Amino acid sequence: GFSLVYSGNFEATMEVTPHNLLRILMGINSFDVYWNLRENEEFVTPEVVLTYSEQGMTKLSQNIHELIKRNLIKPDWQNKERPVLLNNWEATSFAFNERKLLKMARRAKKLGIELFVLDDGWFGKRDDDTRSLGDWYPNRRKLPSGIKGLCEKINRLGLSFGIWVEPEMVNPDSDLFRAHPDWVISHPDYKPSLGRNQLVLDLSNPVVREYLFEVLTELFESANITYCKWDMNRNFSDVFSPYLDALDQGGLYHRYYLGLYQLMESLTARFPEILFEACASGGNRFDLGMLYYMPQIWTSDNTDGYERVKIQYGTSLCYPQSVMGAHVSNIPNMQTLRHTQLETRFNIASFGLLGYELDITRLTPYERKVIKKQIAFYKKHRQTLQFGRLVRIKNPFLENDAALMVISPDGSEAVLGIFQCLENPNAPLEKIRVRELSNDNEYLITNRTQYFNLGMFGDLVKHALPIDMNQHGILFHILKNHYLMPVEKEAQQEYGAVLNQNGFIPKQRFIGTGYNQNVRLMCDFGSRLYTFTLKEEQEA
Structure with a gap:
């Protein structure tokens, strides 16, 4: 088995020679890439991990898992139990205020949740995904106390506080872009194409990296932030850097990731106590390069309970469950419209780093009781579930x-x-x-x-209860929202x-x-x- 310690464009080729020997080549993608190596400079290629087993795919995976857990994840985060979190995104999207967030946090504390994560929409004039990306100052209309005040209130409830950022990107409708249009990756002869209404900042430019380090340092120092979800929601297009000269344009892809690594190295050294979680519209940048800086990665934006069985099973071929973010979301699921049992949504999420991503202020009494029991079970077996041999x-x-x-x-x-x-x-x-x-x-x-919810049985419930009951009646409605059928x-x-x-x-x-x-x-x-x-x- 092979895996590349790199986050940029890559290629992997396999060739069988005329002498029946297998040759494998893995590294930086060679398409449209060239590097002008100046005198006395060196070029360091990404490392490749190789493992072998005569005991099947599971043992092969376990070898890579142990390498990741012992040699790639930084020592401060090795075997350190991860908190159970609540993320507000699927509950509120951009439509929230401080009162709503605090209400969610109070309910979260009662259920046993340990970390509250504020997702997209807290900054600038961010009411949708068309504006303000890059303006990393709090939206005072939504958060009159700012990030510092909100964090303090959540800490007083007994919860840690985390925050979402997407520093590599910018909206054209933002103060940052209006001030520095030359900071984005785009060709001067063409109108740039957008992805999720945003452009990519040019991290090959040291001035851009210095700015991001300063603005993120100011944010992380402004409050008691213990977790950061670092997102990246579009791929590259219009690959041209206003900063680089003509001879260096062919190295932009690679220089971008060298710049990103440098920025993350500086931030993680400055804030070693912050738990960083990488994300890229889900798991689109799930690799060993990111794991060196960020000890866990959001596995997929597809949070459907059954889809997650396949997603996490497949991800485990290379990655241990200790690096997989896994959340219990609402039904019908946002991606599949499927109704999956609450217990199944938890059971698969427990084979990862458990979180909840639903509006817990709207839970039924049945759901609150079940989730509280789920979290208690996870905490009891957390060391095994997060760091056990898979x-x-x-x-x-x-x-x-x-x-x-x-x-x-x-x-x-x-x-x-x-x-x-x-x-x-x-x-x-x-x-x-x-x-x-x-x-x-x-x-x-x-x-x-x-536990089962009686509502799933409909009229069949008469076979399970000692009395005949109309599934559309008020008594049955009350019963299904309160009774836990084991x-x-x-x-x-x-x-x-x-x-x-x-x-x-x-x-x-x-x-x-x-x-x-x-x-x-x-x-x-x-x-x-x-x-x-x-x-x-x-x-x-």
């Missing part, structure tokens, strides 16, 4: 199900997640091929207590050697009739989490 068991790209497992470094605990796409009637007995548990340890296996309970004891050899057999799935507490009802896009803990620890 084992892929079932591939959602090939099957109707997926299965992932994380195992603590000492083998004393493991968490297994199983995820189903569509429900099948009369499903066969299921056997999960767990592996890498400690052979000599005896494990107690239990499932995380999850799933089946699982409790097994088995040695690791037996589980590694024979697999784990959960309770029989629902086959279309005869539901009770010993039957596992999954439904479309359903899921379960199981914990494997040492028997002697449970007894103690």
